[in-house]
Amino acid sequence: MNLKTVNLDIMATGVAVLTFNRPETMNSVNDQLCLDVKAACKEAAENDQVKVLVITGAGKGWSSGGDITSLASMKDPISAKETYDGSGELVTAIYELKKPVIAALNGVVAGASVAACLACDLIIASERARMGFTFMQLAFCPDSGASHFLFQKVGYHKALELLWFGKILDAEEAEKLGLFNKVVPHEECLSEAIRWAEKLALQPLMTVELDKKLMREAGKNNYYQQTELEALYQVLTWSSEDFKEGCAAFAEKRKPVFKNR
Incomplete structure (x- = not known):
């Protein structure tokens, strides 16, 4: 596969690891990343060797959300809609995967990428993980399904608190709110997610x-x-x-x- 911004590694155990690979921008989402994630999810869906998909990020973060350069370059409502549709399609590709998807949240996740993270079925988070609802800083409403997932997870009142005040949750706070399944030492984040995935791969x-x-x-x-x-x-x-x-x-x-x- 000709993937430019992500890596897809398929293990003999039936676990595939999808890694966002734009560490120089904290794995921010641009048009190419959207295309690559959709292609990788399609491969995971159609490849019988893949039983469970794990998603993580290269470097210090999972994904910081929309690439600010791309967002700033939008010139009219049509180009803006195209950009947001691309991000939404990335999240949809993850959400519609019939196979289990586990996020190995190795660092910061913010903006539209919060939706991609919450679209996963399980979330194993590093103790260094942070989840930022930072739309308000840009005078933005949430996109890519973030409001849907947030409401489903924490309910109306807490969701609005997080959105209106741009709350950045640390790992412990997010776990208490039920946004994360488990918080582990940073160096164990990916290995723990793979361990869960390998256990799932043996289930019916x-x-x-x-x-x-x-x-x-x-x-x-x-x-x-x-x-x-x-x-x-x-x-x-x-x-x-x-x-x-x-x-x-x-x-x-x-x-x-x-x-x-």
């Missing part, structure tokens, strides 16, 4: 995918709609070979060996 991936769909729908379904969806997905998993293997392993008191069938 059909069930993992359906669990992801269930959690996406739970936020908008009522009790009756959600239980009906659960019943449908249980029938699908009951029909799988992995379900039979799970039952056999339980009866034989051994670890199951799932084959994703």
Whole structure:
């Protein structure tokens, strides 16, 4: 793949690591990065070797958000819309991936890249990680789905507090708010994310995918709609070979060996 601003490394364990690679700009988002992330996510989606995707950043940060040079060069509403659409498509590529996506948050994430981070299914953060809702500093509203993810995570009142006052959360604060799954020593951030990913790669991936769909729908379904969806997905998993293997392993008191069938 001809990727210019990201690296995609596929490991024998079924884990792929996508690294934003513009460390000189704190991995800020420009047009090329948007194209490269979409291409890398497409490869991860279509490559049967890839079971789980881990996303991290080169250098000191995960991503500082939109490239200020690109933002300042926009001349009219049409060019501005094109720029924002590109950023939104980057986030959508991550969000729509059916396979599990884990962010290894190695440093600062701010602006539009907050949406990309929160679009991941799990977030392992370095103790040095910072999450900045810095739109107000530029007199900007949030973009790329940041307001959607933030509201889903922390609710109306806290979301507005973070946006209006441009709050920059340290790792401990973000973990307490439920924005991060786990905070680890800085040097263990990527290895811990890969460890989680390798553990997930051994799970029955059909069930993992359906669990992801269930959690996406739970936020908008009522009790009756959600239980009906659960019943449908249980029938699908009951029909799988992995379900039979799970039952056999339980009866034989051994670890199951799932084959994703």
